Amino acid sequence: MNSVLTRRRMIGLSAAAVLIAVLFYGARLGPAALANSREITGWVLAGVSVFLLLFNVRKRIPAFPVGRGYYWLQLHIYLGLFSGAAFLAHSEWRLPTGVLDWCLWLVFAGVFVTGVFGIVLSRLVPSRLNARGERVIYERIPAFRTQLAGEVEALVLRAVQEAASSTIAELYVNRLLPFLSHSRNFWAHMLSASDHRQALQNEIHAVRRYLPAEGNAILDEIEARVLAKDDLDYQYTWQSLVKGWLLLHLPLSCAMIPLVVVHVVINYAFGLGGM
Amino acid sequence: MSEADIALILAQPFFAQIDTQAFPAQMPLADILSHDSRIVRYEPGEVIIRRGDYGNSLFAVVEGTVRVLLQSPRGLQRRAPGQWRRWSRAFASTFGSRRRVENRDLARYQIQTGGTPRAAYTRIRDLDRIVAETQTVPLGQGEIFGEIAALTRQARSADVVAETPVTAVEIRWQGIRDIRRFARPVRDQLNDRYRDRTLANTLAREPLFAGLDAKVIEAIASESLIETYGEEDWYLRLQKLDLAGRLEQEPVIVAEGHQLDDVLFILSGFGRVTETVERGQRTIGYVRAGEAHGLRELLEDLQSGGIGLRRTSLRAIGTVNVLRIPSTLVEHHILPTLAPGQLRPQQKSRAGEDSQRRLDFIVDGRYMNGTATMVIDLARCTGCDDCVRACASAHDNNPRFVRHGHSEANLMIANACMHCVDPVCLIGCPTGAIRRIEETRTVAINDAACIGCQTCANSCPYSNIRMVEIRDTAGKPVLDADTNQPIIKATKCDLCFDTPGGPSCERACPHDALIRMDMQDPFSLLKWIER
Ligand code: SF4
Ligand code: SF4
Numbered sequence: 001m002n003s004v005l006t007r008r009r010m011i012g013l014s015a016a017a018v019l020i021a022v023l024f025y026g027a028r029l030g031p032a033a034l035a036n037s038r039e040i041t042g043w044v045l046a047g048v049s050v051f052l053l054l055f056n057v058r059k060r061i062p063a064f065p066v067g068r069g070y071y072w073l074q075l076h077i078y079l080g081l082f083s084g085a086a087f088l089a090h091s092e093w094r095l096p097t098g099v100l101d102w103c104l105w106l107v108f109a110g111v112f113v114t115g116v117f118g119i120v121l122s123r124l125v126p127s128r129l130n131a132r133g134e135r136v137i138y139e140r141i142p143a144f145r146t147q148l149a150g151e152v153e154a155l156v157l158r159a160v161q162e163a164a165s166s167t168i169a170e171l172y173v174n175r176l177l178p179f180l181s182h183s184r185n186f187w188a189h190m191l192s193a194s195d196h197r198q199a200l201q202n203e204i205h206a207v208r209r210y211l212p213a214e215g216n217a218i219l220d221e222i223e224a225r226v227l228a229k230d231d232l233d234y235q236y237t238w239q240s241l242v243k244g245w246l247l248l249h250l251p252l253s254c255a256m257i258p259l260v261v262v263h264v265v266i267n268y269a270f271g272l273g274g275m
Numbered sequence: 276m277s278e279a280d281i282a283l284i285l286a287q288p289f290f291a292q293i294d295t296q297a298f299p300a301q302m303p304l305a306d307i308l309s310h311d312s313r314i315v316r317y318e319p320g321e322v323i324i325r326r327g328d329y330g331n332s333l334f335a336v337v338e339g340t341v342r343v344l345l346q347s348p349r350g351l352q353r354r355a356p357g358q359w360r361r362w363s364r365a366f367a368s369t370f371g372s373r374r375r376v377e378n379r380d381l382a383r384y385q386i387q388t389g390g391t392p393r394a395a396y397t398r399i400r401d402l403d404r405i406v407a408e409t410q411t412v413p414l415g416q417g418e419i420f421g422e423i424a425a426l427t428r429q430a431r432s433a434d435v436v437a438e439t440p441v442t443a444v445e446i447r448w449q450g451i452r453d454i455r456r457f458a459r460p461v462r463d464q465l466n467d468r469y470r471d472r473t474l475a476n477t478l479a480r481e482p483l484f485a486g487l488d489a490k491v492i493e494a495i496a497s498e499s500l501i502e503t504y505g506e507e508d509w510y511l512r513l514q515k516l517d518l519a520g521r522l523e524q525e526p527v528i529v530a531e532g533h534q535l536d537d538v539l540f541i542l543s544g545f546g547r548v549t550e551t552v553e554r555g556q557r558t559i560g561y562v563r564a565g566e567a568h569g570l571r572e573l574l575e576d577l578q579s580g581g582i583g584l585r586r587t588s589l590r591a592i593g594t595v596n597v598l599r600i601p602s603t604l605v606e607h608h609i610l611p612t613l614a615p616g617q618l619r620p621q622q623k624s625r626a627g628e629d630s631q632r633r634l635d636f637i638v639d640g641r642y643m644n645g646t647a648t649m650v651i652d653l654a655r656c657t658g659c660d661d662c663v664r665a666c667a668s669a670h671d672n673n674p675r676f677v678r679h680g681h682s683e684a685n686l687m688i689a690n691a692c693m694h695c696v697d698p699v700c701l702i703g704c705p706t707g708a709i710r711r712i713e714e715t716r717t718v719a720i721n722d723a724a725c726i727g728c729q730t731c732a733n734s735c736p737y738s739n740i741r742m743v744e745i746r747d748t749a750g751k752p753v754l755d756a757d758t759n760q761p762i763i764k765a766t767k768c769d770l771c772f773d774t775p776g777g778p779s780c781e782r783a784c785p786h787d788a789l790i791r792m793d794m795q796d797p798f799s800l801l802k803w804i805e806r
């Protein structure tokens with residue numbers, strides 16, 4: 001698990017490489033040995049795409065014994081990589097010409113890029129989620145955020161009453177309230193940067209010297225909650241990425257189906273036999 | 276309980292034999308009875324105990340007659356569904372509406388229960404016919420029953436039904452434990468009954484004794500000692516366990532450095548295996564019901580030419596019942612029949628710092644209780660929730676687990692029913708709705724029989740049962756006719772026992788991050804997590 005090139009991965013990559021080599025060799029031989037290399041690579045690509053789409057079908061029938069999701073994903077990944085090579089072979093390394101072909105090209109590129117992004121994300125996310133704060137259930141994050149905001153508000157009121165401090169109230173209104181009310185610092189969390197966190201802490205520490213002892217004790221509690229909220233934002237960012245990337249990959253994959261059908265029909269209708 | 280009740284109980288033959296002077300002044304017999312027993316009354320036909328239930332009490336008949344039914348009547352049993360049902364469930368869950376959440380077909384409830392679930396599952400209407408047609412045993416005034424399940428927390432082995440109006444004394448296992456502690460004749464009597472009626476059969480079902488013929492097993496049963504250690508149920512203080520002092524709280528069953536002259540077979544409960552490291556004790560493994568401690572040490576000693584001293588200690592986690600089998604019997608009868616894989620290697624040989632912490636985590640959280648614990652590898656889990664969606668799809672569109680739980684480094688035990696070796700959630704269910712299905716060893720809830728009393732949800736020490744409000748097929752909340760309150764039902768993971776492919780969560784995980792694992796062997800878990 002720790003090494004990037006595990007045995008399983010080596011096998012998968014080798015299999016994909018062999019398939020790609022066979023495809024390119026077949027495509028090169030095509031005009032001589034076979035009727036039309038574009039037609040062959042086109043149908044290979046269509047077949048692979050159908051199989052790639054079946055992964056989503058597998059997810060929707062979990063009650064049936066149709067193989068473990070893990071093996072499906074492995075096949076999906078390696079065939080997905082293979083489909084990229086098949087696409088290049090099919091397009092013969094050239095950019096498309098017509099509007100429809102451009103659409104198909106762009107949508108395929110979108111599916112491929114989001115797919116690769118998904119692979120990278122699945123490798124990255126577990127360690128990121130373990131790095132800071134507790135792994136909180138995504139749907140519960142807003143409730144936890146509200147809870148923390150409520151606790152901070154109660155502490156600020158206590159500070160006003162018990163420590164007769166308006167400094168904390170000012171800090172709360174100007175700085176903490178906007179921070180606590182929404183999820184913040186998406187990009188910073190994505191880049192695992194912590195400048196904003198440090199800045200917040202500095203601002204909290206800056207008011208300490210104006211506070212009596214009780215006020216400082218309350219400020220400690222406030223600071224702990226502010227940091228907990230930052231950890232929540234961090235979890236929210238990474239979990240949003242996990243949920244969000246599929247919202248790109250899946251619709252783009254579905255959009256490919258009609259485009260491919262039209263592409264095939266047009267090419268056969270006009271007797272082009274390929275593109 | 277009133278003094279008259281206590282006097283009535285003490286007049287029963289089982290209690291009359293007890294020497295009240297043997298009890299310490301701070302714990303007199305009358306106090307034990309007043310805390311741990313009660314007088315119960317049953318109408319004819321009422322089910323007192325049900326085969327398969329996990330009772331924790333013994334009964335003594337004060338008045339009337341009960342019938343022990345040696346074959347379970349239909350309706351009280353719970354079986355795994357056949358192939359046809361499994362496939363039809365798979366179709367229904369896949370192609371049914373995703374918007375229907377916790378919907379129930381109320382007409383089918385009526386057919387299954389013939390009225391209110393409680394009446395249907397707690398009363399037998401045609402007892403006379405059952406008595407005439409099947410094998411039953413009558414028990415009358417002064418007789419006791421249910422003591423074996425109460426002592427060893429095995430499933431009840433027969434149904435017991437009131438034949439006439441019955442008055443009985445029910446005494447909880449804590450009371451029996453205290454009485455056994457101070458009243459030797461009672462202890463001997465109960466141990467003898469257990470030995471005569473059940474022990475040989477129990478042993479015969481265990482893999483360790485599989486290679487032995489019935490006579491040898493009987494000899495082992497009669498020559499071994501039955502002992503009980505620990506005073507508290509393992510689950511009672513689970514939430515407020517003082518980890519720092521945990522080892523001191525666990526009584527030593529056998530100590531490292533002592534002569535290895537017997538092997539401890541665990542009849543019920545859990546034991547912690549420790550070894551001395553400098554001046555402290557380190558957990559190196561655990562044993563649970565059906566396993567033995569000292570077997571490997573004995574084998575190693577015999578191979579090196581003589582029985583020596585114990586290299587490890589065994590401590591009781593909660594109350595543990597053990598069978599102390601003399602080493603000579605083990606050497607002559609059991610060891611020659613064992614296959615090599617039946618002896619578990621010592622944890623010691625593998626323990627690195629990480630493995631050690633994980634092992635402590637498993638034992639301290641009592642996760643070794645699980646036969647199908649949901650373990651998530653946080654080094655792989657992306658939080659994609661495919662497992663949750665798969666579970667929801669297979670279960671009325673409402674997942675039966677929460678993908679969250681206690682964790683130690685990258686090992687997380689999710690909040691999903693573990694299908695425990697000792698399923699304490701079963702204790703006290705008034706209709707027997709929550710049962711263990713013997714063919715699959717799965718703990719499942721019969722939805723039609725569940726009356727929503729929450730006993731199981733309150734009993735599960737891992738908080739793995741959730742109560743849900745049900746809806747009818749039109750999606751409207753179902754209300755109780757008397758109280759007008761929503762009807763609730765207990766739900767939990769059933770290991771997809773009624774769908775064709777087994778646990779959907781495990782099969783769905785695209786990152787190989789989730790597994791349902793029998794915690795019998797910590798090595799498999801450690802190997803999986805470190806793969
Ligand atoms: S509900 Fe709780 S006690 Fe019962 S089997 Fe499941 S995890 Fe164990
Ligand atoms: S399916 Fe696997 S990776 Fe996804 S949330 Fe469940 S355990 Fe984690």
